[in-house]
Amino acid sequence: MLVERRRSVASQATSILAERIRTQLYAPGSRLPSESELAAELGVSRASIRSALGRLAAEGMVLRKQGDGTYVNARLQHIPTTLSGLWDFLGLIERSGRAPAIQVLAQTVRAASEHELEALALEEDEPVFHLRRVFLADDTPAIVADNAIPLALLQQPPELCDGQLPINEFIARYCQTQIAYGIFDIDALLPDGPTQALLRLEDQSPLLRLRQVFYDRQNEPLLCGSSSYNEKLLGLRLVQSWS
Amino acid sequence: MLVERRRSVASQATSILAERIRTQLYAPGSRLPSESELAAELGVSRASIRSALGRLAAEGMVLRKQGDGTYVNARLQHIPTTLSGLWDFLGLIERSGRAPAIQVLAQTVRAASEHELEALALEEDEPVFHLRRVFLADDTPAIVADNAIPLALLQQPPELCDGQLPINEFIARYCQTQIAYGIFDIDALLPDGPTQALLRLEDQSPLLRLRQVFYDRQNEPLLCGSSSYNEKLLGLRLVQSWS
DNA sequence: CAGTGGTCTAGACCACCCA
């Protein structure tokens, strides 16, 4: 049953169960088979099944009741957003039911700003690769994202990089490394002139801003950036479950 | 070594390791003992140690490198906020280095608003218990929080309830149930007059707003509410780590 | 190569819920 290589058994089990819930093979509100039954059916250990159910429970897709069973959450058929999904702008737009697209506005090399010098631990006057993009939802601008990467990390000439890539894939492809973690600051602000024009905002309605710094496994800064959301358009909805 | 009752071994191990990092017994940037060594030292299985390290890694406190070891994250000495910590306003203020306090502004029973009727799945004209509070950071108002609970859920006369309690303890104490999960919407908005006055805002600077609905294990709505942050004062900082 | 973290299993016991 579970035979793919290179993908963990627990991860495959998660996908299978999520799919069964999505297709309502396990109907909303109904009780799933017990962990032992699922383990036997999929030919894996109960620990692997528990790992899979744990991930689904963390996303709110299922509710577990000790001594009773595991139930499909009937309230969450159309509300999937996790914290890690927050920075996946394309997925965010897609899940809102709109067609996502990326428009690259600028892809340049410039001196690092003061804030970038500190955040990226750079030497004075060290250049960064600056990527400015707009994420469109059904052709309507929804997010403006600016990202700066130390030029020294790029393994390719900047003009050859594909600015359409999601930022984690961009890093993986052109910096030959992986994002281990990120630190995010969320605040609210009134858009400046250019941002207001880019997002085609009529009034001065406030925006959500996400500023982020990503680090690799060696704890070296990879990227810092700032993204402004038109949250009227997208809506940031999270699920948080306890123990 | 690990002898407390009623608290899981993995949870106790998490506390022990977190404490060792906090007190720099494991210095910033240094490598922790291997999982097997920790398991032997604490007298628990490697699985329990891995569970503990997994939680610390999710919060960014340690970085794990396959084939190498687990390292104390030197960058995160003073940046602890997880998604679940976002709704713990007292802790949020405390971690920002200020003295937290709660001021109860209103503790009343009133008819449910239209939005509350739907969110809490109430019958027409059903009353709710409404709690309006301000969270102070060093005596400066930082957050205005409004919460509505179906009156039918309260096991005590509303005037006898202690409005100073954190909302999850309030629910546990007076509704005899527990929050299983919550759905949160984040947006940005300009404060209305009363809010602006309560938070003592001089200009019309935008606020972060968190709207939430909590559910219990039976998937019944427990509470809905809205909290406005003065994020200039507090700052919302999150850590997200991958795989 | 030896040692590390990553994955998985089989089996055990407990706390809890419901009939």
Add this chain to the structure above:
DNA sequence: GGGTGGTCTAGACCACTGC
């Protein structure tokens, strides 16, 4: 009491890293 999820253990093998 029987079945469920919650916890924990011991042991195994793998993938990867650094020397």
